[in-house]
Amino acid sequence: MxxxxxxxxxxxxxxxxxxxxxxxSPHLSLKLELQSQSMAASIAVTANYVLQPPPYxxxxxxxxxxxxxxxxxxxxxxxxxxxxxxxxxxGTDLEGKPLDHIINKTYNxxxxxxxFNNAAQAWNHEFFWESMKPNGGGKPSGELLALLERDxxxxxxxxxxxxxxxxxxFGAGWAWLAYANDKLKVVKTPNAVNPLVLGSFPLLTIDxxxxxxxxxxxxRRPDYIKTFMNNLVSWEAVxxxxxxxxxxxxxxA
Amino acid sequence: xxxxxxxxxxxxxGLKETSSRLIGFRGIQTFTLPDLPxxxxxxxxxxxxxxxxxxxxxxxxTYVTNYNNALEQxxxxxxxxxxxxxxxxxxxxxxxGGGHVNHLIxxxxxxxxxxxxxxxxxxxxxxxxxxxxxxxxxLVKKMxxxxxxxxxxxxxxxxxxxxxxxLVVDTTANQDPLVTKxxxLVPLVGIDxxxxxxxxxxxxVRPEYLKNVWKVINWKYASEIYEKExx
Numbered sequence: 097m098x099x100x101x102x103x104x105x106x107x108x109x110x111x112x113x114x115x116x117x118x119x120x121s122p123h124l125s126l127k128l129e130l131q132s133q134s135m136a137a138s139i140a141v142t143a144n145y146v147l148q149p150p151p152y153x154x155x156x157x158x159x160x161x162x163x164x165x166x167x168x169x170x171x172x173x174x175x176x177x178x179x180x181x182x183x184x185x186x187g188t189d190l191e192g193k194p195l196d197h198i199i200n201k202t203y204n205x206x207x208x209x210x211x212f213n214n215a216a217q218a219w220n221h222e223f224f225w226e227s228m229k230p231n232g233g234g235k236p237s238g239e240l241l242a243l244l245e246r247d248x249x250x251x252x253x254x255x256x257x258x259x260x261x262x263x264x265x266f267g268a269g270w271a272w273l274a275y276a277n278d279k280l281k282v283v284k285t286p287n288a289v290n291p292l293v294l295g296s297f298p299l300l301t302i303d304x305x306x307x308x309x310x311x312x313x314x315x316r317r318p319d320y321i322k323t324f325m326n327n328l329v330s331w332e333a334v335x336x337x338x339x340x341x342x343x344x345x346x347x348x349a
Numbered sequence: 350x351x352x353x354x355x356x357x358x359x360x361x362x363g364l365k366e367t368s369s370r371l372i373g374f375r376g377i378q379t380f381t382l383p384d385l386p387x388x389x390x391x392x393x394x395x396x397x398x399x400x401x402x403x404x405x406x407x408x409x410x411t412y413v414t415n416y417n418n419a420l421e422q423x424x425x426x427x428x429x430x431x432x433x434x435x436x437x438x439x440x441x442x443x444x445x446g447g448g449h450v451n452h453l454i455x456x457x458x459x460x461x462x463x464x465x466x467x468x469x470x471x472x473x474x475x476x477x478x479x480x481x482x483x484x485x486x487x488l489v490k491k492m493x494x495x496x497x498x499x500x501x502x503x504x505x506x507x508x509x510x511x512x513x514x515x516l517v518v519d520t521t522a523n524q525d526p527l528v529t530k531x532x533x534l535v536p537l538v539g540i541d542x543x544x545x546x547x548x549x550x551x552x553x554v555r556p557e558y559l560k561n562v563w564k565v566i567n568w569k570y571a572s573e574i575y576e577k578e579x580x
Contacts, residue, residue: 172553213500266444267523267543268501287501305501306544307553315407315545 145195145218147178150225157230160327165311173307174221181214195219196292203293216288220270223290224303229330236331240338247280255325257282262302262321273300273334275341297341300334377424379417380449382410383456391461395565397550405456408545412448412524419445447524451504454539460567470568474537474575481516491518493559496542507538507571509578535578537571 150170155163181198185191188211190198195215202212235251236244248254254273261284262271269286276296283291291298302308302324309320385405390398419441426434460466469485470478482488488507495518496505503522510517512533519530527536540562547558 168552176553266440267503307548310544310548311552314403314549315411 145178145182147175148222148225150228152228152230157228157328160323161228162312165308168311169303169308170221170225174218177214177217177221181211181218184211184214199290199292203289213288216290216293219292220288220290220301220303223298224270224301226333227300227302227330228324228328229333231327232329232331233325233327234329234331236334238335240331240335243280243338254280254282258300258302259318259321259325262304262324263318265304268305270304271302272298274298275338275345278342278345297337297344299337299341300329377420379420380413382406382413383453385456387459387461387464392459392466392565395466395561396459396547400545400547400549403549404541404545405452409449409452412445412452415441416445416449443529444524447526447529450526451524451539451541454536455541457570458538458540458567459565460569462565464567465569466565466567467563468568470572472572472576473579474568474572477516477575488518489563492538492540493556493563495520496540496559497556499542502543505540505542506534506536508534508536509575510534511578514579535574537574538566538568 154166190211195218198211198215199219202209202215241251244251244254248257258271258273261282265271265284267286269284271284272291274281274283274291274296302321304317309317313320389401392401419438423435423438426438469475478485478488482491492505492507499505499520503520505520506527508517508519508527510531510533519527521527521530527534542555547555551558
């Protein structure tokens with residue numbers, strides 16, 4: 097399955113396909129790997145574990161998410177997950193395997209193997225940057241809005257549930273909008289866990305590890321969540337992921 | 350129980366600021382945030398005043414507030430005999446009660462340099478550390494490595510196993526108190542490795558925080574606890 101996703105400003109890369117030298121290909125494309133055994137089909141993975149930059153400049157999310165936060169969160173935390181993953185899989189049978197393969201293998205049904213944290217966090221962070229855009233927020237539309245209204249009774253109810261999940265994930269973790277069995281649901285996960293290992297398609301995420309918001313909001317996680325929802329979410333990315341997830345589910349059904 | 354409640358209500362007016370107060374006939378204690386025994390800036394440069402203030406006034410206060418709420422809900426659920434509500438409250442109690450317990454220990458584990466912060470332990474604890482870890486440096490290296498390796502949020506501890514009469518280093522996740530790793534474990538030194546404990550100053554470099562925090566560790570308090578438990 098191949099989706100050509102051309103966008104005018106601001107450009108949104110869903111996933112770029114890197115060649116073996118780690119160079120991003122110039123066209124924007126979404127490559128789906130269908131795994132017929134499970135619903136946990138990944139939404140494009142890079143076999144080279146390259147630290148992709150966010151699809152916008154590091155200061156482009158200001159004032160809602162500071163340049164300083166992006167410099168540390170992407171430039172240090174995300175980079176470390178990628179670099180440490182590469183070191184960790186070197187010389188093992190995980191080396192060179194696609195990221196989603198590593199994630200599922202090392203999740204090991206909840207009995208986490210050492211490389212899980214780095215692998216899942218590398219995936220989660222790339223997914224997170226792509227869940228946001230400059231001048232984001234607002235309301236979704238089209239098919240996505242229709243499904244949100246169907247599965248949560250209203251957008252406002254979804255907002256409440258997503259907000260609550262993000263606010264009540266104790267310690268480090270993530271809140272997600274996910275798709276499985278033709279239903280949308282909100283889930284929260286601890287540390288590096290993501291919906292891929294829970295058998296669903298991630299559509300949207302917010303990082304609620306303290307490093308994601310501490311420089312800008314300190315302890316005020318609720319303010320961070322509100323800012324994310326009102327000013328940062330890229331509903332275009334979420335809609336595109338929903339389309340891809342529906343295609344992937346119907347193909348593997 | 351009833352006698353204790355009556356006596357406490359009589360003395361309630363005379364009670365100075367303590368870390369607990371009694372409400373209701375059952376004498377359910379709720380909690381208040383105690384003041385730190387030093388100024389927020391007194392641990393600089395190891396831990397910034399900004400971090401100490403937010404850590405104490407915001408994070409610890411939130412644990413106290415939420416713990417009290419959970420306790421009041423628990424009291425009601427117990428009175429009603431609502432078993433599933435009681436069970437459902439356990440995680441809120443562990444998170445927030447654990448957060449309160451752990452931070453009470455943490456503030457005592459720290460001291461300004463001019464009040465002995467960073468001074469190596471003497472006496473029986475000092476000897477025990479040398480026996481079990483070779484040297485204080487050996488212990489520090491071990492705790493720093495284990496603290497750095499905690500994934501997500503948690504704590505690294507030096508504890509005393511009362512039963513086996515030996516010192517142990519262990520970590521706990523989130524706000525789990527050390528006792529969740531073993532009923533006979535007594536915490537001597539706990540170091541908070543949640544990102545809120547160091548991020549504004551050390552950013553992503555948790556090992557640098559762990560290197561510096563030892564300069565303000567209050568070994569006198571740890572020794573007191575150790576000696577009390579060993580006698």
